[in-house]
Amino acid sequence: MIRATSKGFRLHIGFFGRRNVGKSSLLNAITQQKVSIVSPEAGTTTDPVEKPMELLPIGPVLFVDTAGVDDVGALGAQRIEKTRLAINRTDIGVLVCESGVWTDFEEKLLAELRAHKIPVLVALNKTDLQRPNTEHMIRFEQENLPYVKLVATTGEGMDKFRAKLWEIAPAESVEPPALLRDLIGPNETAVLVMPIDKEAPKGRIKQLQAQSIRELLDAEASCVVVKDAGLQRTLDNLKTPPSLVVTDAAVFDQVARVTPDSIPLTAFSILLSRLKGDLVAQTRAAVTVDSLRPGDKVLVAESCTHHPIEEDIGRVKIPRWLQKYVGGDLEFTTVKGRDFPQDLSPYKLVIHCGACMWNRQEMLSRIAECHRQGVPITNYGLVIAYSLGILERALEPFPEALVAYKEARQEQLEAVGISSLADLDVIEMSLVN
Ligand SMILES: Nc1nc2c(ncn2[C@@H]2O[C@H](COP(=O)(O)OP(=O)(O)OP(=O)(O)O)[C@@H](O)[C@H]2O)c(=O)[nH]1
Ligand code: SF4
Ligand SMILES: [Mg+2]
Structure with missing residues (x-):
């Protein structure tokens, strides 16, 4: 049995905004179902609510309704954190606000979505209560920031909303990149x-x-x-x-x-690294295995939760192969799903699964975070192939990554005083003989 489109292949459309602006009402209006609870009380949505749907002409999408970013108190801070995590996996951000109202919260959200390079659509909701502010609209037009006027409770403006989403959908959602x-x-x-x-x-x-x-x-x-x-x-x-x-x-x-x-x-x-991640960067990171020393800490991250088996790849096989390659014990920590340490400084290397359950945006966000903290992040297949001495072969179908691999290897060799890969072959030959 083959299941319907998994989350990882759906365009993620996130609804963000302050509390009570109508994010959940908008989700219900676009899906024409009562998916998310709506109430006049601020802070109704606490955890992100997801709804998969076939949205023509875009195709399979996943709508994600979130908690308001102006939530208060200790619980509020946790809810805001979950909303921030949802930004990491967003392909299109819908910034929902009340018509005529634009506060610091909207401004900061817009900056955050833009910092993640996420296309943004501003939804001016509740236009039945207040007309949109002309100055706001002039500013949006000057900045090429698409906006749409809505009444989520009646569904008014929903056709335009759909059309705008299609207009700003990333090219990848129209023609998905190749797996193989x-x-x-x-x-x-x-x-x-x-x-x-x-x-x-x-x-x-x-x-x-x-x-x-x-x-x-x-x-x-x-x-x-x-x-x-x-x-x-x-x-x-x-x-x-x-x-x-x-x-x-x-x-x-x-x-x-x-x-x-x-x-x-x-x-x-490795195909997944190309499809969901950054094959060139993750290839370069695989080569940093050469700088690992016994006792170093390595973080193994899996995007989904599954019950590990005896010969589990992340917990048993990779540690075994890698420790053999390094010639001593390493300290492995395994994390699953979205439980990813905020502070990566203890780790010398992050080894990630292919993230087949995630969309590309989420994997790229994780890679970007590792890069920001200066910790190399590679992938299961790449690190296994490297520690088994077959990475060059495994990269032959991907010329760009193969070049990156050779460059990275060269840099590693130069760091230890061997001037070329050819010299290394001579050294290896003389060791064998
Ligand atoms: N008049 C009017 N009321 C609306 C509109 N959209 C939503 N509302 C009302 O605004 C209130 C808040 O709506 P929600 O959809 O729960 O807002 P939310 O942004 O999800 O709120 P939180 O989950 O608390 O962050 C509800 O009473 C809705 O009925 C609209 O377009 N016009
Ligand atoms: S590659 Fe897919 S199945 Fe394997 S751990 Fe990652 S998300 Fe789960
Ligand atoms: Mg809500």
């Missing part, structure tokens, strides 16, 4: 290696795997899906070698051993 369809041509074959371990969802395949199959079909390519144990037999049986092998990173080492060097090989999580 650009890596393979018509009539070619890709082999997808999917171990069915205890972590695999019961009776179905993961959304990411389903999307991979769909993209290969869209590319008029053939797709062979195998478990890791069946890979050798499959490769032996194929008359023409596949143009690409994509594996779950948990079995990267076995798959790399079985797949001939002439066949391009990568991992699902």
